[in-house]
Amino acid sequence: MAQQSALADIRGEGEPKPDSAVVRDALGVGVAVGLSGFAFGVTSAGSGLGLLQTCALSLLVFTGASQFALVGALAAGGNPLTAAAGAFFLGVRNAFYGLRLSQVLALPRAVRPLAAQWVIDETTAVTLAQPTRHAARIGFTVTGLSLYVLWNLTTLLGALGAKAVGDTDAWGLDAAGPAVFLALLAPMLKGTTERAVAALAVLLGLGLLPVLPAGVPVLVAALAAPAALFVSGRRSGRTRDNAPEDAR
Amino acid sequence: MNTWIAVGATALGCYAVKLAGLLVPVGVLERPLVRRLAALLPVALLAALTAQQTFADGHALVLDARAAGLGAAAVALVLRAPFLVVVGVAVLVTAGLRSLTG
Numbered sequence: 001m002a003q004q005s006a007l008a009d010i011r012g013e014g015e016p017k018p019d020s021a022v023v024r025d026a027l028g029v030g031v032a033v034g035l036s037g038f039a040f041g042v043t044s045a046g047s048g049l050g051l052l053q054t055c056a057l058s059l060l061v062f063t064g065a066s067q068f069a070l071v072g073a074l075a076a077g078g079n080p081l082t083a084a085a086g087a088f089f090l091g092v093r094n095a096f097y098g099l100r101l102s103q104v105l106a107l108p109r110a111v112r113p114l115a116a117q118w119v120i121d122e123t124t125a126v127t128l129a130q131p132t133r134h135a136a137r138i139g140f141t142v143t144g145l146s147l148y149v150l151w152n153l154t155t156l157l158g159a160l161g162a163k164a165v166g167d168t169d170a171w172g173l174d175a176a177g178p179a180v181f182l183a184l185l186a187p188m189l190k191g192t193t194e195r196a197v198a199a200l201a202v203l204l205g206l207g208l209l210p211v212l213p214a215g216v217p218v219l220v221a222a223l224a225a226p227a228a229l230f231v232s233g234r235r236s237g238r239t240r241d242n243a244p245e246d247a248r
Numbered sequence: 249m250n251t252w253i254a255v256g257a258t259a260l261g262c263y264a265v266k267l268a269g270l271l272v273p274v275g276v277l278e279r280p281l282v283r284r285l286a287a288l289l290p291v292a293l294l295a296a297l298t299a300q301q302t303f304a305d306g307h308a309l310v311l312d313a314r315a316a317g318l319g320a321a322a323v324a325l326v327l328r329a330p331f332l333v334v335v336g337v338a339v340l341v342t343a344g345l346r347s348l349t350g
Contacts, residue, residue, distance in 0.1 A: 032332060039335050053255050060259035063266075065294065070258050072301050080254035088261035090293050096286045098269020099278070107270065116267040172343030175317035178301040179338030182318060185294040186325045188287075197288050198295035205296030210307050221296030225288035229281065 015131050022135045026126050026142035033064075033122050034150025039176040040067055041158020046168030047075035051159050058155035062148065063120050065184055066091045068177045069218075078215030086218045097124040104128060104136050118144030121184070193228050200224035313349070317342030 037058060044054040049071055057067045066087035073083035098119045101107075104127060107115055118140070126143040130136040162168050189195050201221040208217035302318045303309050321338035329337070 032330060036332055036335060039339075049251060053251055056255055056259070060255075061262045063262055065290070066258060066262055069293070069297055070254060072297065074251060074254055076300075076304065076306065080250045081257060084254045084257035084261065086293065086297075087258045088265070090290060091258075091262035092265050093286055093290050094262070095265040095269035095272075096283065098266055099272070099274065102270045103274070112270045113267060116270050117263065119266040119269060170343070170346060172313070172317060172339040172341070172346060174301075175314045175321075175338040175342035176335050178298045178314065178318055179321040179335045181294045181298040181301070182321055182338075183325060183331050183334045185291065185298060188291050188294070194288065194291050197291045201292035201295040202299040205300050206303060206309060209300060209304055209309060214307075218293060218296045218300065222289060222292045224292040224296075225285055228288060229284055 017131050017135045019135070019138055022130060022138045023142050025129070026139045027146055029122050029126050030143045030146030031150060034147045035154055036064070036180070037151035037154035038158040038161070039173075039180065040064065040071075040151075041155040041160075042162040042165075042168055042173050043068060043158075043177050044071045044155075045159040045162035046173055047071040049074065051156075051163075054159040055152065055156055058152045061087070061091075062117055062151065063091050063094060064151075064180065068180055072177050073215040073218070076214040079213065082213070082215035082219065086215055089219070089222055093121075094119050097121070100124065101127055101140065104133065105140060106133065115140070115144075118148060120147075122147055193232050197224045197228045200227065313342045313345040316345050 040058065041054055044057065044067070045051070049057075054071075057070065061067050061070070069090050070083055070087040073086055074080070078086075098116065101115075101119060101124060102112070105115075123140055123143045127136045127140040130139045162173070165171055165173075168174065185198065189198060201224040204221040204224060205217050208220055212220070298318070302314050303311065305312075317338040317340075320341040321334050324334045324337045
């Protein structure tokens with residue numbers, strides 16, 4: 001990632017790209033993902049949250065994976081703070097996006113508290129793909145604005161729709177949440193470490209489900225990440241020492 | 249009330265980490281170990297959440313129509329379908345199987 005951010009810095013002086021092309025790319029992402037707020041609205045209402053609570057989540061939390069995680073944990077009967085902890089840990093990645101974005105966008109300090117709400121997966125992806133700072137700023141603003149407006153609008157429609165539909169499970173809408181997670185997870189499973197972490201987390205998450213209070217197994221499963229880092233750290237340490245038993 | 253506590257805590261926490269990323273000096277988060285951990289944490293959480301929301305019914309593990317829906321979503325992902333299609337396929341297959349099996 002250090003190399004990538006160096007690359008982004010270099011590209012800050014790169015070939016200019018027409019503003020219209022940046023806007024088109026940004027709108028493509030903003031509209032496509034913004035529409036999936038509908039799935040969140042339906043899932044949230046189906047999980048027993050009220051219309052106001054559902055809309056408050058999209059307006060104030062505005063990071064999809066955390067929102068889905070929270071309503072899922074609450075629906076499973078989790079303690080509110082345990083449920084919030086799981087959603088919070090999922091949101092931690094946005095801090096690292098913000099770090100990259102603040103280098104690329106060079107935002108004035110006064111704008112940062114406003115821009116912060118839009119620091120999510122999609123805006124980061126679009127912004128970091130732009131060749132110049134000017135294009136990056138347009139990309140960030142257009143993606144953030146279109147996604148924020150649509151995500152909140154479709155959340156409202158989804159929540160209203162779920163009330164009209166009644167039994168959301170009969171419509172298979174309880175499969176929307178895990179499908180969203182899977183779609184977010186899939187591109188992250190590039191390396192062996194990532195796959196090992198995912199496999200261990202699945203085992204912990206399912207294995208501990210019958211014995212621990214709702215919401216807690218997910219937090220324990222998160223320990224798969226430091227565990228994998230510890231193991232891979234030891235392994236690379238041993239490779240450096242050329243330990244003969246390190247056949248793998 | 250409990251739900252509002254969860255909503256408020258999540259909103260505050262998630263906004264705080266977003267803002268922190270824009271405000272903190274580069275050096276603090278740029279340590280390799282911290283970066284690796286931040287990249288792996290969502291992998292672990294998303295994997296556990298996917299599995300639980302597919303196979304959990306309260307404290308019990310079950311195999312129902314959701315598993316078929318997720319399998320279909322996985323196929324859609326392998327075929328590089330767009331985000332909305334992946335979610336839509338999961339919902340349709342789950343609903344379809346439920347309507348067939350009653």
